[in-house]
Amino acid sequence: MAVVSKKIPAPDLVPVRRALLSVSDKTGLIDFAKALAGRGVELVSTGGTAKAIAAAGIAVRDVSELTGFPEIMDGRVKTLHPGVHGALLGVRDDPEHAEAMRQNRIEPIDLVVVNLYPFEExxxxxxxxxxxxxxxDIGGPAMVRASAKNHAYVAIVTEPEDYVAVLNALELNTGSLTLEFRxxxxxxxxxxxxxxxxxxxQWFAEALEIEHPTWRAFGGRxxxxxxxxxxxxxxAGFYLTGDARPGVATARQLQGKQLSYNNINDTDAAFELVGEFDPARAAAVAIIKHANxxxxxxxxxxRDAYAKALACDPxxxxxxIVAVNRLLDAEAAEEIVKIFTEVIIAPEASEEAVRIIAAKKNLRLLVTGGLPDPAAAxxxxxxxxxxxxVQSRDSAVVDALDLKVVTRRAPSEAELSDLAFAFRVAKHVKSNAIVYAKDGATVGVGAGQMSRVDSSRIAARKALDATEAAGLAEPLTKGSVVASDAFFPFADGLLAAVEAGATAVIQPGGSMRDDEVIAAADRHGIAMVFTGVRHFRH
Structure with a gap:
């Protein structure tokens, strides 16, 4: 049954006469405590916080003086006591509460400064x-919630960054804090x-491998x-969850203007894509537009990878957005800055590369310190x-898949390498996705179409545009391979790839008409492998 309010009006101004400080992060603590004491505020504190304040020569009462009970159990129990929570939760203008506080010698606390054990770190x-x-943390959240609930009389501060605002408010209101501020x-x-x-x-769900907790909570700063x-x-606002996965959220921005909503979305897509490629095996570059x-x-x-990537759709x-899977060097930086680019994201960047990019003052440069693991949960x-x-991340990687050759002709070693490359890329293309690739580079990408055959045709059309831009006589798709993120429901998508000049296909398989698609591939001498894994991306 819901608790009924007594409808006692909250005062606008509450003088701050006593403050309880109990912090894990002691940034700015001493200056703040000194300023409060200078205003005549009595300080009450706990454990290490009390020791730090006392060591600075500032008068402070230990919380055990309020509770009449020592800290016990390695500090697990120190503020979980009526002497503290009565001081925080008491409605001072309620005669019953006021009498209970008087009878139990509970002294009111007007300001609580608590930041929590560093669980996330x-x-x-x-x-x-x-x-x-x-x-x-148990006692900390309990005090935070109690103080916040009773904001009619108590001000609660949870971060050092708010210390200055509190002191300014006290100065403005002659030692009091307003209801609006509280x-x-x-x-x-x-x-x-x-x-x-x-x-x-979330940690418990991960640690205990609970895929679908009854209650799901997500938080961010x-x-x-x-x-x-x-x-x-x-x-729009950008919130950090504390996930340590390398990417745009954990990166250091070395230069450039503030990232926009679309910048962040596209940069995340770009970096997740290059994370598919082991930097020890090859340099990889992804150029992203609208998350594709x-x-x-x-x-x-x-530099070589960038030139090949750019040629696909200049x-x-x-x-x-440009993402790279290795330290960004000067040679690559010189090429990238030749055209207008919004963001470059890399695990690291050389000093010379940073200087080259600095000439483009609005170009954002992000360094992450690492690559995201494409197979991580x-x-x-x-x-x-x-x-x-809520779903598990698509952590399927082509190197770990059991590829099955389903046509009479098996792919050559070169075709198989390009097929694996194309399927890695298709995983990061909006469905329906078709990717043509040759010699370790995309030569045509079809994304986000309502039918797979349309994606095949668009990818081929884009490849023809790139062919003309490069001044080549033969289409870039001639002799290429093609990857599809999901099965071909009909043979028409495959035939469009054949018409474009593809010689091998990689797809999940699983269609009711797989036999028809395989037969069409055999008729045209196309090699085809099934992965058994689909990569829809909506």
């Missing part, structure tokens, strides 16, 4: 199970608590407010009206 570090569990602090506190619990619940979202009339590749290639160097590459999330679609 410990989780990311790969610590063992007991260590992660030990960093689940409400905003409370809202932030509940958001922090929710994100913290979300991280804990605001990294930046953007000028707009996909379109100028849409508001307009050119991908591998080569002996990044028109669409203008204003695109994880989840992806998509919002729908009234819900969330």
């Amino acid at each position: 410990v989780r990311r570090s790969g610590a063992d199970y007991p260590s992660v569990v030990e960093n689940i 409400k905003k602090l409370a809202a932030k506190a509940f958001s922090r608590s929710a994100a913290y619990d979300a991280a804990i619940s 605001l990294e930046s407010v953007m000028r707009y979202g996909e379109n100028p009339h849409q508001a 590749p307009c050119g991908v290639a591998v080569g002996a160097s990044l 028109v669409s590459a203008f204003g695109g 994880g989840v992806t999330v998509k919002s729908v009206a009234g819900g969330l679609l």
